[in-house]
Structure formats: C-alpha cells, structure tokens
Amino acid sequence: MRENVVEIKNLHYSYEEQAVLDGIDLTVKQGEFLGIVGPNGSGKSTLVKCILGLLKPQAGEVLLFGQPVRTLGERSRIGYVSQKSNSFNSGFPATVREVVASGLYGSLGLFRRMKKQDWEKVEEVIDQVGLSAFRDQNIGKLSGGQQQRAFIARALVSDPRLLVLDEPTVGIDAKSTAQFYDLLAVLHREEGLTLLMVTHDLSVLSSHVDRVACLNKRLTFHGRPDEFERKQTEILSATYGHEIQLVSHGH
Numbered sequence: 480m481r482e483n484v485v486e487i488k489n490l491h492y493s494y495e496e497q498a499v500l501d502g503i504d505l506t507v508k509q510g511e512f513l514g515i516v517g518p519n520g521s522g523k524s525t526l527v528k529c530i531l532g533l534l535k536p537q538a539g540e541v542l543l544f545g546q547p548v549r550t551l552g553e554r555s556r557i558g559y560v561s562q563k564s565n566s567f568n569s570g571f572p573a574t575v576r577e578v579v580a581s582g583l584y585g586s587l588g589l590f591r592r593m594k595k596q597d598w599e600k601v602e603e604v605i606d607q608v609g610l611s612a613f614r615d616q617n618i619g620k621l622s623g624g625q626q627q628r629a630f631i632a633r634a635l636v637s638d639p640r641l642l643v644l645d646e647p648t649v650g651i652d653a654k655s656t657a658q659f660y661d662l663l664a665v666l667h668r669e670e671g672l673t674l675l676m677v678t679h680d681l682s683v684l685s686s687h688v689d690r691v692a693c694l695n696k697r698l699t700f701h702g703r704p705d706e707f708e709r710k711q712t713e714i715l716s717a718t719y720g721h722e723i724q725l726v727s728h729g730h
C-alpha cells in the first residue's frame with residue numbers, strides 16, 4: 480500500500496476569535512497530485528501553513544510521512560513554493576544559480592560549505608526546469624514564469640519527497656502557466672513526486688491533478704477530478720456559495 484505522505488486529522492485552526500479551519504480530515508498518498516481550491520479567505524494558505532508546521536493548530540494533528548510535523552527532523556524533505564516568491568525586483572543581487580543553491584542551506588546549515596556534488600545538483604535542477612540559458616542571469620531580470628521555475632528548482636535541489644505550491648501561477652501569463660504545469664506533470668508522472676497545490680484556477684483540475692479538495696473552512700469535497708466534474712454544480716455551490724461552472728480545457 481502507498482504511504483501516507485500527509486495525514487491531517489480533525490484539524491481546527493483559529494486566528495484569535497475567528498475559526499478558519501474546522502474539522503479538516505485529509506490524506507495525501509505517496510505519488511498523488513492534490514489540488515486545493517476554495518474562495519478567497521477560505522483557509523487554504525492557513526491549511527498549507529499548518530501542513531508545513533509553521534502554524535500550530537488548536538486541535539487535531541498533521542502527520543508528514545507518519546510523524547507529527549512539528550517533530551519532523553528532516554524539514555528539507557518538503558519543498559515549498561509560495562505565491563509571493565515571484566516578486567523580486569530587477570535589482571535583486573542574486574543569480575539563478577545562487578537562488579537555487581540557497582535551497583540547500585536548510586539541509587546543509589548556513590555555514591557548511593557546498594561540496595562539488597551539491598553544485599552538480601544545483602546545475603541538474605536548473606537544467607530540469609529549463610533555465611540552462613539563465614544560470615548566471617540576475618533573478619530579478621527574469622520573467623515571472625521563469626522566476627517561478629527558479630523557485631521550483633530551489634525547492635527541488637534538496638530532493639524533497641513532497642512539493643507544496645501555494646498559488647504558484649498568480650501573475651504569470653497563460654503560456655508560462657502552461658509550461659509550468661507541463662513541468663509539474665513531469666515531476667509528478669515521471670519522478671513520482673507527491674504534489675500539493677493551492678490554486679484559484681479550476682480549469683487545471685480536470686487535466687492535471689489526480690485528487691481535488693474543495694475548502695471553505697470545512698472540506699466540502701475530496702475526491703477524483705471526474706467525480707468533481709460530475710457533481711460540480713453542488714460542490715461549487717457548497718464551496719463558493721453560488722453556482723459557477725467549471726470550464727473544462729479537456730487536455
């Protein structure tokens with residue numbers, strides 16, 4: 480049986496008086512690609528922060544690879560790409576290579592020297608995300624889509640067993656977004672990486688992910704995309720409070 484990479488049990492989270500997550504149960508299995516959708520303010524980023532161990536829930540627990548997240552020694556096995564990653568201004572003084580190498584600091588410790596094989600790994604993931612021509616380029620001079628691929632490379636350099644993406648395509652044009660999803664598909668299908676992605680883009684669900692979770696304080700749906708599409712009218716009205724239709728891109 481496939482290992483549970485993420486296991487969330489009866490999770491409750493409140494900011495002061497405001498309950499944001501209420502009784503979430505959710506499991507992500509090894510090799511799965513889960514897409515989490517929900518309206519603004521529905522608790523998606525809060526859930527991600529609980530999964531990463533950055534927020535401590537008032538009740539319930541999060542297990543990663545079978546261990547409570549807050550006791551997990553090997554944090555570097557989790558790659559994280561946030562929505563805000565791709566906002567470097569053009570003067571930011573770091574090359575693509577340096578930004579990607581910074582992904583190793585967590586596992587190496589800030590003051591340990593990079594070894595030859597560490598640099599080789601940096602070059603390898605830069606090639607993997609298709610930025611070979613930009614290794615020495617200043618990160619701020621890259622397009623939003625290229626920057627986002629550099630951040631994927633930074634997350635991949637420590638060989639994560641789980642990649643968490645919080646709205647990774649915000650502010651990125653359609654062509655770069657399509658290339659970005661192609662990259663995720665390679666990581667998922669060919670490398671078997673477990674992926675968890677928060678998105679506002681409902682159209683990617685049918686073509687890219689293999690499990691969908693709909694969130695609005697509670698989980699209103701968790702299942703396969705075909706089931707989601709079949710029941711979308713009820714699911715979306717339960718999640719968004721009004722009826723919106725999923726436009727399937729039918730890849």
Ligand SMILES: Nc1ncnc2c1ncn2[C@@H]1O[C@H](COP(=O)(O)OP(=O)(O)OP(=O)(O)O)[C@@H](O)[C@H]1O
Nearest residue numbers: 494495497499517518519520521522523524525526
């Ligand atoms: N640090 C905080 N302190 C107090 N309230 C917060 C904090 N962070 C988020 N909230 C509130 O918690 C609720 C859920 O926020 P969260 O960012 O998890 O939602 P989201 O689904 O990720 O939203 P979006 O799609 O807009 O990014 C919102 O009402 C938000 O205002």
